[in-house]
Amino acid sequence: MNILIVDDIATNRKLLRVMLEAEGHIALEAADGVKALQILARETADAVISDILMPNMDGYRLCREIRKSDSLRHLPIIIYTATYTSPGDEKLALEVGADKYLKKPAAIATIAAALDEVLAMPHAAPRRAVLEEVEVLKEYSERLVAKLEEKNYELALANLALERSNDELKQFAYIASHDLQTPLRNISGFVQLLQSNYAGALDERANDWIRRTVQSAKQMHALIQDLLAYSRLDTEAQPLLPTPFREVFNDTVALLETTIRDAGGQVTCDELPTVTGDRPQLVQLLQNLIGNGLKYHGQEPPRIHVSVRPSENEWVFSVRDNGIGIAPKHHARIFEIFERLHTQQEYPGTGIGLAVCRRVIHHHGGKIWVESEAGHGSIFNFTIPERATAQP
Ligand code: ADP
Numbered sequence: 001m002n003i004l005i006v007d008d009i010a011t012n013r014k015l016l017r018v019m020l021e022a023e024g025h026i027a028l029e030a031a032d033g034v035k036a037l038q039i040l041a042r043e044t045a046d047a048v049i050s051d052i053l054m055p056n057m058d059g060y061r062l063c064r065e066i067r068k069s070d071s072l073r074h075l076p077i078i079i080y081t082a083t084y085t086s087p088g089d090e091k092l093a094l095e096v097g098a099d100k101y102l103k104k105p106a107a108i109a110t111i112a113a114a115l116d117e118v119l120a121m122p123h124a125a126p127r128r129a130v131l132e133e134v135e136v137l138k139e140y141s142e143r144l145v146a147k148l149e150e151k152n153y154e155l156a157l158a159n160l161a162l163e164r165s166n167d168e169l170k171q172f173a174y175i176a177s178h179d180l181q182t183p184l185r186n187i188s189g190f191v192q193l194l195q196s197n198y199a200g201a202l203d204e205r206a207n208d209w210i211r212r213t214v215q216s217a218k219q220m221h222a223l224i225q226d227l228l229a230y231s232r233l234d235t236e237a238q239p240l241l242p243t244p245f246r247e248v249f250n251d252t253v254a255l256l257e258t259t260i261r262d263a264g265g266q267v268t269c270d271e272l273p274t275v276t277g278d279r280p281q282l283v284q285l286l287q288n289l290i291g292n293g294l295k296y297h298g299q300e301p302p303r304i305h306v307s308v309r310p311s312e313n314e315w316v317f318s319v320r321d322n323g324i325g326i327a328p329k330h331h332a333r334i335f336e337i338f339e340r341l342h343t344q345q346e347y348p349g350t351g352i353g354l355a356v357c358r359r360v361i362h363h364h365g366g367k368i369w370v371e372s373e374a375g376h377g378s379i380f381n382f383t384i385p386e387r388a389t390a391q392p
Pocket of ligand 1: 293321351
């Protein structure tokens with residue numbers, strides 16, 4: 001027998017095809033109701049097995065169209081669905097003209113038995129009276145709304161579970177980085193003791209290994225500090241309040257005072273507005289951006305300038321430096337956590353700073369991006385909405 005399989009998922013069609021061919025049938029395939037009708041117009045099928053949820057034309061509609069057609073009205077139809085599984089769904093399937101209703105996945109024997117049953121139905125017998133169009137449309141939309149409500153509920157549950165596991169993950173990152181600090185401090189302490197107490201007694205190779213261990217411990221300390229700062233963005237977020245950005249700038253420059261002096265740098269700013277923000281987070285943001293400007297400098301001593309301009313309902317801030325610049329192909333990836341463009345020897349760092357910036361700006365409901373060419377300095381821009389409200 002020729003059996004037409006109608007399903008938008010290719011794997012489902014393939015499974016049925018294998019099953020039908022094993023039973024000695026010939027399988028035809030269509031990915032939705034419209035394609036099924038096209039095939040039925042040119043080829044002879046002895047029965048249809050159709051899914052319900054499909055693009056273009058679903059299984060209910062396909063049943064209606066087949067039952068309305070003079071040439072196809074006697075074609076046996078089995079509805080085979082994984083989504084529309086409530087008693088109301090089954091009732092509607094039978095009312096619109098299906099001969100049999102099966103839930104996915106069904107055993108081979110069940111499908112084969114259903115096929116035998118519908119194929120054995122007297123060909124010329126009048127089919128079940130098909131409901132009036134209005135009635136069908138009413139039932140049809142009710143089924144659809146019920147399905148949507150059910151899906152919405154499932155989505156809400158899944159969201160809740162996701163939120164919960166997200167919160168647990170944040171807690172975990174915080175606790176793990178916090179707890180790693182103590183053993184690391186011990187490792188650094190003992191290796192430094194080894195270095196100071198046995199410096200003369202050890203050969204050059206042993207001293208070199210100690211130096212490298214101290215260096216690695218320092219790097220790990222920096223990583224843990226930055227990871228803690230990253231996870232604290234969630235655990236210690238403050239409400240967004242009016243915050244004079246000039247004070248954020250002053251705090252940042254005070255924190256970076258030694259670095260600025262060591263680099264022979266100059267950090268300046270325009271007149272800066274009061275924004276709605278989380279002050280400690282904004283200091284972290286500016287500290288990372290200005291800190292990077294100081295770190296990634298070229299031959300010239302670093303010159304960093306913070307400017308601002310109003311745009312539609314938001315402030316656009318820019319932190320401009322005269323440093324080594326960044327090739328455009330790297331612009332998106334540097335905001336990802338742990339993404340770095342240099343080795344520790346070239347420029348030390350953890351690759352977390354810009355990920356922190358991005359998170360801070362998203363929390364304020366703004367955007368952050370960079371304009372730069374390799375060798376021509378960088379401008380890091382970010383926006384803060386005039387009336388920022390905290391984003392999760
Ligand atoms: P880190 O500085 O610890 O590596 P960041 O997340 O702050 O981590 O920066 C990611 C990468 O982006 C850096 O490794 C560097 O290659 C590049 N970068 C960031 N800021 C600048 C800048 N002002 N000038 C040039 N390159 C920069």
